[in-house]
Amino acid sequence: MIIDTTEVQDINSFSRLExxxxxxxxxxxxxxxxxxVLGITIGVLVIVWLEREISAGIQQRIGPEYAGPLGILQAxxxxxxxxxxxxxxxxxxxxxxxxxxxxxAVISILLSYSVIPFSYHLVLSDLNIGVFLWIAxxxxxxxGLLMSGYGSNNKYSFLGGLRAAAxxxxxxxxxxxxxxxxSLLSNxxxxxxxxxxxxxxxxxxxxLWRQPIGFFVFLISSLAECERLPFDLPEAEEELVAGYxxxxxxxxxxxxxxxxxxxxxxxxxxVTVLYLGGWNISIPxxxxxxxxEINKVGRVFGTTIGIFITLAKTYLFLFISITTRWTLPxxxxxxxxxxxxxxxxxxxxxxxxLTTSFQLLSL
Amino acid sequence: MTSLSFFFxxxxxxxxxxxxxxxxxxxxxxxxxxxxxxxxxxxxxxxxNRTQFSISFFIFALxxxxxxxxxxxxxxxxxxxxxxxxxxxxxxxVFFLVLxxxxxxxxxxxxxxxDSRQMANLQTKTNKKFTFxx
Numbered sequence: 001m002i003i004d005t006t007e008v009q010d011i012n013s014f015s016r017l018e019x020x021x022x023x024x025x026x027x028x029x030x031x032x033x034x035x036x037v038l039g040i041t042i043g044v045l046v047i048v049w050l051e052r053e054i055s056a057g058i059q060q061r062i063g064p065e066y067a068g069p070l071g072i073l074q075a076x077x078x079x080x081x082x083x084x085x086x087x088x089x090x091x092x093x094x095x096x097x098x099x100x101x102x103x104x105a106v107i108s109i110l111l112s113y114s115v116i117p118f119s120y121h122l123v124l125s126d127l128n129i130g131v132f133l134w135i136a137x138x139x140x141x142x143x144g145l146l147m148s149g150y151g152s153n154n155k156y157s158f159l160g161g162l163r164a165a166a167x168x169x170x171x172x173x174x175x176x177x178x179x180x181x182x183s184l185l186s187n188x189x190x191x192x193x194x195x196x197x198x199x200x201x202x203x204x205x206x207x208l209w210r211q212p213i214g215f216f217v218f219l220i221s222s223l224a225e226c227e228r229l230p231f232d233l234p235e236a237e238e239e240l241v242a243g244y245x246x247x248x249x250x251x252x253x254x255x256x257x258x259x260x261x262x263x264x265x266x267x268x269x270x271v272t273v274l275y276l277g278g279w280n281i282s283i284p285x286x287x288x289x290x291x292x293e294i295n296k297v298g299r300v301f302g303t304t305i306g307i308f309i310t311l312a313k314t315y316l317f318l319f320i321s322i323t324t325r326w327t328l329p330x331x332x333x334x335x336x337x338x339x340x341x342x343x344x345x346x347x348x349x350x351x352x353x354l355t356t357s358f359q360l361l362s363l
Numbered sequence: 364m365t366s367l368s369f370f371f372x373x374x375x376x377x378x379x380x381x382x383x384x385x386x387x388x389x390x391x392x393x394x395x396x397x398x399x400x401x402x403x404x405x406x407x408x409x410x411x412n413r414t415q416f417s418i419s420f421f422i423f424a425l426x427x428x429x430x431x432x433x434x435x436x437x438x439x440x441x442x443x444x445x446x447x448x449x450x451x452x453x454x455x456x457v458f459f460l461v462l463x464x465x466x467x468x469x470x471x472x473x474x475x476x477x478d479s480r481q482m483a484n485l486q487t488k489t490n491k492k493f494t495f496x497x
């Protein structure tokens with residue numbers, strides 16, 4: 001009996017209607033991934049252009065202006081140039097580690113884009129443990145840095161890789177403790193739940209006001225995780241030539257370059273999701289959410305407003321981090337590690353304990 | 364298979380495609396000067412990569428391991444804090460107290476200190492007798 005019914009089901013699935021449904025299923029699986037990767041690529045191109053234009057403005061010079069109108073295609077031109085450069089392998093270096101290092105750094109950052117909500121129901125996968133996935137996967141990046149540093153047969157690369165890995169892991173703990181405080185406030189680790197918990201009072205519902213210390217620590221820790229100035233030591237030109245990126249050429253260097261901007265973009269997106277209210281319009285009492293129908297599935301206007309708001313908040317934080325780069329001097333390695341372990345770690349730990357105590361003892 | 368699992372397969376595939384494009388399209392003309400390690404003004408010696416490095420890096424990684432495991436054990440508490448009410452809070456506070464005592468001990472032993480010549484010169488100049496956390 002069972003064999004008969006399964007055979008009948010198999011024959012039915014080869015009929016045209018069933019196979020069309022499967023094709024639509026497969027396309028429905030690929031379309032979000034391709035849209036996300038396309039969006040990320042355009043985002044990185046915009047950030048590279050923005051960084052060069054804003055840096056130029058701060059330094060009172062003109063930025064790129066030859067590649068495309070206003071220099072928009074500069075990042076694309078840089079990427080194309082890097083594809084055509086020679087792929088050098090350092091002699092007596094470890095070839096496999098050398099090749100895989102940049103890929104691991106890029107892969108670990110790209111995978112954390114899958115849990116960011118760009119608008120209601122515009123998230124690749126609404127996991128219950130969304131922020132945990134981000135923290136866990138981004139912890140793999142220091143392995144890639146160590147591989148790159150060791151695989152180039154160069155003592156500057158080796159030291160640079162060790163310093164970069166030490167910096168990355170030292171600032172992960174305050175970062176994780178801040179994220180834990182936010183999870184506590186929203187009673188869930190899912191990014192969509194965290195955004196929805198901030199949607200009640202508009203502007204005043206942001207987690208920024210409930211966790212000011214956490215915001216401060218998260219800002220500093222994410223700048224340190226992205227290895228941007230003032231935490232730029234792995235790329236310090238005066239000390240380490242170019243740190244772990246010294247011996248790289250061609251698209252592997254391009255992968256490091258892209259990884260840096262991808263990390264910046266994902267940190268900015270997480271700042272908006274965790275602290276600034278995500279895709280909610282944040283003007284209280286004037287724009288009732290039902291007016292723009294943000295929380296109804298399938299409303300195109302509402303979802304585009306959500307995407308627009310998320311990106312506006314993200315670019316605010318990007319602007320802040322780019323101007324910080326040209327404002328503050330670089331920290332020395334022991335000052336950097338002291339800041340991470342002896343200042344940010346106790347503060348974020350105290351923040352978490354205060355948050356739990358206030359939440360539970362005031363009820 | 365869901366979108367997420369395809370994404371996890373697609374992203375490494377994308378990065379390997381980029382590496383393959385570079386291998387195909389780039390010239391390949393290695394010679395000894397180009398392949399040797401970078402050094403400014405002289406030829407690099409053999410085997411400088413595999414020399415000693417400071418033990419502080421290892422100690423930082425070890426401490427990171429401990430604190431990361433501590434945070435890992437806090438993740439379930441954070442999503443179930445309301446269910447566990449004040450009893451869970453007290454248990455968590457005792458947990459953090461024990462780990463904080465360990466942290467204070469290793470701070471006192473200067474485990475997180477990197478010896479730098481700049482700081483040593485500063486201390487001899489200002490004649491500090493007792494450096495606690497510096």
